[in-house]
Amino acid sequence: MRELHFKDNFWNTEIISTVGYDSIIQHLNDGKRTCKEIEDFMKARAAIEEKYAKELLGLSKKVCGHSEMNTLKRSLDVFKLQTENVSLSHLHLAQTMREEAKKLEDFREKQKETRKKVEQHMDALHKQKAAQYKKTADAKKTYEQKCRDKEEAEQNMNRNATTSSSKQQEKVLNHNVSLLGKLREEWLNEHVKACEFFEKQEVERISTLRNVVWTHLNHLSQQCVTSDELYEEVRKSLEQCNIQEDIEHFINLRRTGDKPPGTLTTTRSPVTSSHFKSMQLILYEGERFTNVNTHFLCILLCKLFSSNLNIN
Numbered sequence: 001m002r003e004l005h006f007k008d009n010f011w012n013t014e015i016i017s018t019v020g021y022d023s024i025i026q027h028l029n030d031g032k033r034t035c036k037e038i039e040d041f042m043k044a045r046a047a048i049e050e051k052y053a054k055e056l057l058g059l060s061k062k063v064c065g066h067s068e069m070n071t072l073k074r075s076l077d078v079f080k081l082q083t084e085n086v087s088l089s090h091l092h093l094a095q096t097m098r099e100e101a102k103k104l105e106d107f108r109e110k111q112k113e114t115r116k117k118v119e120q121h122m123d124a125l126h127k128q129k130a131a132q133y134k135k136t137a138d139a140k141k142t143y144e145q146k147c148r149d150k151e152e153a154e155q156n157m158n159r160n161a162t163t164s165s166s167k168q169q170e171k172v173l174n175h176n177v178s179l180l181g182k183l184r185e186e187w188l189n190e191h192v193k194a195c196e197f198f199e200k201q202e203v204e205r206i207s208t209l210r211n212v213v214w215t216h217l218n219h220l221s222q223q224c225v226t227s228d229e230l231y232e233e234v235r236k237s238l239e240q241c242n243i244q245e246d247i248e249h250f251i252n253l254r255r256t257g258d259k260p261p262g263t264l265t266t267t268r269s270p271v272t273s274s275h276f277k278s279m280q281l282i283l284y285e286g287e288r289f290t291n292v293n294t295h296f297l298c299i300l301l302c303k304l305f306s307s308n309l310n311i312n
Contacts, residue, residue: 006195006202015184016133018126021191024198028115031205035108038209039101042216046097053090060084070249071241078237082230089226096219104212111201122194129183136176143173 010020060083065076146169 006199007192010195015180016130021122021126021194024195025119028198028202031202032108032112035104035205035209038212039104039108042097042101042104042212045216046094046101049090049094049097053087053094056087056090057084060087069253070246072246075234075237075241079234082234085230086227089223089230093219093223097216100212100216100219104208107208111205115198115201118194118197122190125183125187125190129180129187132176132180132183136173136180139169139173139176143169146170 006024010024012019060080064080065073068076
């Protein structure tokens with residue numbers, strides 16, 4: 001299939017028309033706007049990454065498993081450390097995105113400056129062509145008027161004077177037509193060159209934007225890989241976490257003894273009136289002081305009957 005190019009498809013049959021050229025310029029302006037939009041997008045994404053990284057870094061500094069011990073404590077320490085490393089990798093990603101956005105900004109400005117020279121040259125040609133076309137059109141009108149005057153003069157028997165005047169105007173017209181023809185040729189050549197230049201710029205712009213977005217996605221994918229590698233270190237640490245070892249470590253560190261209290265036996269004895277009065281007194285005092293808990297009352301009762309208990 002035959003490839004299409006700017007230089008073959010943006011013409012117009014009217015000599016002073018710039019509709020084809022204007023269409024190309026509009027497209028290039030739209031492309032420049034797209035560059036700016038992607039540039040702003042990447043800057044905004046970098047800001048999001050930086051904010052996330054800073055919040056994640058702050059989170060990694062918070063207390064997490066401070067009272068844990070042995071293998072689980074080591075795993076939690078690795079967990080916090082790798083969380084910090086992930087946050088630092090996101091900070092690096094944010095900086096990389098800003099650098100990519102700056103490259104795109106430089107590219108956009110460079111294209112703008114080089115385009116400006118071509119556009120100024122073409123605008124000047126368009127103005128010259130339009131001005132010369134107007135002069136030629138005016139000369140044509142004047143010549144046609146002189147020709148009509150000649151015909152009238154011939155009818156009035158004043159042929160010599162009108163012939164000289166019409167011939168002079170014919171020379172003016174031919175001169176203007178010649179100048180317009182030269183401007184037309186120059187404009188045709190410059191229009192082709194401008195179209196080739198603009199097409200080259202458009203190829204570069206599309207290629208650059210495609211590569212920028214591709215690279216942006218590569219950075220994001222690499223960030224996922226980096227994060228997973230850091231998280232893998234946490235998983236490896238968790239694999240080393242030994243539940244039974246931690247249980248035994250706690251026992252060895254905090255044990256209080258391996259012998260429980262001995263069994264209790266009681267001998268039955270009658271309750272005397274003095275015992276009964278003592279119980280009434282205890283209950284009465286418990287009601288008076290509501291802050292005395294049940295456990296304390298039980299201790300007093302045990303002491304009251306301790307004389308009747310035999311501990312083996």
